[in-house]
Amino acid sequence: MAKEKSFFSFKKHPVEDLDPVKELENLYAANPELTTDKNKHSTNDDNHSLKELIEKNRQKQKRRALVYFFIIFLSAVFSASAGFFYFSGHQKFEEESIVLNISGPEKIKINEAFDYTITYQNIGEYGLRGSRILIQYPQGFLLENSSPEIINHKVELNEIKPGKTGAITIHGRIIGEPNSEQKISASLYFSPSNFNAEFKKDANYSLLLETPDILPVLSIPNTVTLTNKFTLKAKIKNLSNIIFSEPRLKIDFPAGFTMQKAQPAPIENNNEWQIPTLEPQEDSLEIIIEGFFDSTLVFATDEERIKDLSIQLRLLGKENSYYSIKTEKFSTKIIDQSLNTYLIINGSTENKNFELGQNLNFSLIIKNNGQETYRQAEVKLIAESFPEELLNWGKISDKTFGKIQNNDSGKKEIIWDKNKVPALAEIKPNKEIVIDFSLPIKTKEELKDLGDEQIGQGKLNFFGQINAFDNNDAAINPQKTNEVLLKLLSNADLGVKALYYFTDGTPIGTGPLPFQVDQKTKLQIFWDISNSWHELINLTVKTDLPDYVQFSGEKNTGIGQIEYDSTTRQITWKIDRLPETVKEAHANFGIEITPRQKDLDQIIKLTGNSIFSATDQKTLENIIKTKNITTSALEKDDFANTSGLVEK
Numbered sequence: 001m002a003k004e005k006s007f008f009s010f011k012k013h014p015v016e017d018l019d020p021v022k023e024l025e026n027l028y029a030a031n032p033e034l035t036t037d038k039n040k041h042s043t044n045d046d047n048h049s050l051k052e053l054i055e056k057n058r059q060k061q062k063r064r065a066l067v068y069f070f071i072i073f074l075s076a077v078f079s080a081s082a083g084f085f086y087f088s089g090h091q092k093f094e095e096e097s098i099v100l101n102i103s104g105p106e107k108i109k110i111n112e113a114f115d116y117t118i119t120y121q122n123i124g125e126y127g128l129r130g131s132r133i134l135i136q137y138p139q140g141f142l143l144e145n146s147s148p149e150i151i152n153h154k155v156e157l158n159e160i161k162p163g164k165t166g167a168i169t170i171h172g173r174i175i176g177e178p179n180s181e182q183k184i185s186a187s188l189y190f191s192p193s194n195f196n197a198e199f200k201k202d203a204n205y206s207l208l209l210e211t212p213d214i215l216p217v218l219s220i221p222n223t224v225t226l227t228n229k230f231t232l233k234a235k236i237k238n239l240s241n242i243i244f245s246e247p248r249l250k251i252d253f254p255a256g257f258t259m260q261k262a263q264p265a266p267i268e269n270n271n272e273w274q275i276p277t278l279e280p281q282e283d284s285l286e287i288i289i290e291g292f293f294d295s296t297l298v299f300a301t302d303e304e305r306i307k308d309l310s311i312q313l314r315l316l317g318k319e320n321s322y323y324s325i326k327t328e329k330f331s332t333k334i335i336d337q338s339l340n341t342y343l344i345i346n347g348s349t350e351n352k353n354f355e356l357g358q359n360l361n362f363s364l365i366i367k368n369n370g371q372e373t374y375r376q377a378e379v380k381l382i383a384e385s386f387p388e389e390l391l392n393w394g395k396i397s398d399k400t401f402g403k404i405q406n407n408d409s410g411k412k413e414i415i416w417d418k419n420k421v422p423a424l425a426e427i428k429p430n431k432e433i434v435i436d437f438s439l440p441i442k443t444k445e446e447l448k449d450l451g452d453e454q455i456g457q458g459k460l461n462f463f464g465q466i467n468a469f470d471n472n473d474a475a476i477n478p479q480k481t482n483e484v485l486l487k488l489l490s491n492a493d494l495g496v497k498a499l500y501y502f503t504d505g506t507p508i509g510t511g512p513l514p515f516q517v518d519q520k521t522k523l524q525i526f527w528d529i530s531n532s533w534h535e536l537i538n539l540t541v542k543t544d545l546p547d548y549v550q551f552s553g554e555k556n557t558g559i560g561q562i563e564y565d566s567t568t569r570q571i572t573w574k575i576d577r578l579p580e581t582v583k584e585a586h587a588n589f590g591i592e593i594t595p596r597q598k599d600l601d602q603i604i605k606l607t608g609n610s611i612f613s614a615t616d617q618k619t620l621e622n623i624i625k626t627k628n629i630t631t632s633a634l635e636k637d638d639f640a641n642t643s644g645l646v647e648k
Contacts, residue, residue, distance in 0.1 A: 097124025098160075100188050102205035109212040110178060110325045111315060112242050113144070116170040116205070118186050122160045128190035130198070131157040133168065136185040140176030140209075140317050160190065175317035178211040178325055213239040215620060216311040216328040218251070219350045221342055222463075222482035223335045227295045228369045229260065233350075236275065236284040236313050239615050239622065241538055244278040248314040248322060249287060254307040259291040272314075281538070281613060281622050293334055305334045335479070338370025339427065341379070341466045343481040353489040353621045354460065357443040364416075364435040364464050364481070368427045374476070377424040377468040379435060381414045382407065384461040387454055390441055390488075398437035427468065444491070456533030456580065456618075458488035487619045490534035490580075494541060494612035497526045498630035501639035514642040515604070515632050520594045522552060525607060525630060527573060529585040535617040539575040544568070544608035545591065548599070552590035559585050571607075578614070593632070595646040603644040606630040 099121040108114050118135070122128055133155045137143065147169045148155055155168055174182055188201040219233040234251055238244065250272045253259065259270060264287065267274050275284045299305050312327040342349060344363040354360070364379060381402075385391050393404060393412065400421050402414040416435055418425035423433045447455060464481035500509035500523045511521035527541050539560070545551060551571060555562040559582075560575035573587050595604060612625040633644025 097126070097192070098122055098128065098188065098190065098199075098201050100186065100201045100203040102184060102186055102203050104184075104205055104207055107208040107210050108174065108182075109210050109240065109242060110323075111173050111175055111212065111244060112240075113171065113173050116172075116184055118168040118170070118203070119165070120157075120160070120167075120188055121165040122162055124192075125162055127162060127193040128160040129158075129193055131160045131188065131190040133157060134187045134189070135168075135170070137172075138174060138176075138182035138184050140174050140323070141172055141182070141184070142175065142318065143170065143172045145172075146170045157188075174209055175315045175323050175325070176209055177323065178209065180209050181206050182209050211326055212242050213615075213620075214244075214313055214326050215239060216249070216313055216326060217350070218309060218311045218328070218330045219348070220309065220330055220332050221340075221349070222480065223333045223340070224293060225335055225338055225340065225369060226293050226297060228338070228340070229290055229292045232289040232291070232309075234287045234289070234311050236278060237620070238278045238280060238282050238284070239538075239620055241280040243280060244313075244315060246316050247275045247278050247284070248316075249273045249275050249284065250312050250314055250324070251289070252310045252312075253291075254309060256294045256297045257291055257307070258294060259289055261290045263288045281615070297334065299334070306331050307334060335477075338372075339366070339368050339374050339377075339466065339468060339476065339479060341366045341464055341479055341481045343381070343462060343464045343484055345462060345484045345486070349482050349484065351485040351487075353616070353619045354441055354486045355489050356441055356447065356455075356491070359438055359440045360460075360486075361438045362436065362462075365432065366424075366427065366435075366466055367432040368429050371429050372471050373429065374427040374468040374470060375425065375473075376418065377427055377466055379416045379421070379424065380465045382463055382465065383412045383414075383439075385412070386457065386459055387447075387450060389447060389450065390458055390460060392440045392442045392446065396437065396439050400435060400437070402435075402437070452532045456488070456490075460486040462486075487621075488533065489619055489621055489623065490531055490536060490616045492529065492531040492536055492612075492614055492616075492623050492625070494610060494625050494627055495526075495528035495530070496607075496610045496627045496630060497528075497636035498606050498634055499524050499526060499637045499640075500634060501637055503638070505639050512647075513640060514644070515593060515595050515599075515646045517595050517597055517600055517646060517648055520592050522590060522592050523606075523634075524554075524588050524590055526588045527586070527610065529575075529578070529612065530583065531578060531580065531585075532583055533580060534619070535580050536578040536614040536623070537576065537617050539573075539578055539585075539612075539614040541573040541587075541610060541612050542570055543610045544570050546605055546608075548594055548596055548604075549606060550592045550594075552592050554590035555588070557585075557587035560587070562587055562589055564589075595632075599646045600648065601645055604632045604646060606632060 101119050102116060103119070104116045105114055118133065120133070135150060135153050143150070150168070150170070157166065160166070176182065183204060183206045186203045189198060191198045215237040217235050217237060221230050224230045234249060236247070236249060253271060264273065266272055273287050278284050293307070308329055308331045310327055310329045312324045314322040314324050317323050342365055344365065346352065346361050362381065364381060366377070366379060368374060383391065391412070396404070398414070400416060402416045402420055404412065404414050407413045416424065421433065421435060427433065461483060463483040466479045468476055470476055500507065500513050502508050509521065509523035512519050513521060515521050529539065529541070551564045557573065560573055562571065562573050564571050571589060575585060578585060591606065593606060607630045609629055610627040612627070614623050615621070616623055631644055632642070632646065634640040634642060
């Protein structure tokens, strides 16, 4: 095998053996004075001088050899240095001749699908051989697909020719800690065609991971007593347009709480539940839990009686790990009294929303869970309204005829005692008393003297209270029920009409009217959204077209976008946001109707129901309005002279 050459190598020159006679002849030739007679009869001392002369000549030859060696050595060092400086100078190639960028959204909701785009461009004059991009994803990133395909975090690009531009699109989601910065990195490796070395170009991009619009909800009594069973109700409200697959709901219970029963049953550690896929704008299934606080609990201060519970939504991320993405805390207070009371409005103890003109149905429930009897009980309902005029007290329905009055704080209250409800005279152990009544909310017409801004702030707050005496005729501490807060829901509404003639009588349709079999008639469908009180987000209006009706392609809207899905035959109008200052939004689109023979002498459907949905930004409640179908009768066209029956 041949020896590998080193970078620095020297050529070996053969050296002849020295001949003393020959050397002496050369010495005499170089020094003629040595040929004199005097030198022919030289003494030993002369011979010694001759010897020194020979040695000096040998030293000269050695010096010449050393000079020759150093010249060769310095030439080699110079060549190596020149190569080093040439290589160093070409390091600038990376910055000057290749462009690498990453783009994406500035912020994204947890589990919301989005795209990263990595772009690269060779702006130099040489091709880039062996090119490849290595990608490091953010922690928690879930890759769904990419173009081109990414294999083991790498995309092989091979040669990038001068002037060539390319892009990599990465589609996925991130499940991680809320409000965290998520960083993606890309490194492009390449070798210029004019240089035998590999270079690297780096790019980074960061976005903010936000909490999605979800709301964990836990219904819990305001007060409880030791050992007495009470009920918890938990669920998740998905107020976003994101689908959450395989979510889990987790409840952290305080020390001393014992769960007796749960429907459905938990899956882990007795406090975590698997939830079916949570669709956009939907609530999860409700988890009902029954339990109690142990009698062993003791309290040194009143603050220790307050027990906190938390409910959180957890999502499955990378490596089968679950992340908590939203947590809400709730609390209840443990009291000593065994006489309990709680308030239910329209079938729930939860805070809810209301609409003007709605009727509120109340149930005040009093139950003695103790072992002693309570006497001379008095029950109150305290109502707080803003504005004060929201409740129509003149139309209250109360078969027990509770006394209505203003209390010392100026709030309205209803009072029941043994004269109104005889059962309040004596409440024996395990006895339960229910007081039912209803109270309507005024209509918009009844509140015509109030402005939209004042009405838009409308809210109602209710709670009950019971006073009584024990067996020793001592007054017990007043027991307060849970509070129920109701907020006014925005008055968003949708108007739908099919028109052949515009409102001023101008024809905007074509074709026969009345409709005729196998003849095409064109007209316009109008959608009109009205809203006054609160900002709306995620607004959609949808309708379906029958198979004999076609979307003409004509569409107009002052805000948002109209889309038609030819597969589902569904038309959708989407608006991201509608401030309360924008009172109306309008859209219209064209349809073409060709009645069939079987439609003769029939009123036919032009569109299906129009379904309007939006989220009230103030109450976080989902508003849904369903409007009836439009028909060939053109009921809202004041200029269409037709009964709607299809003719020949």
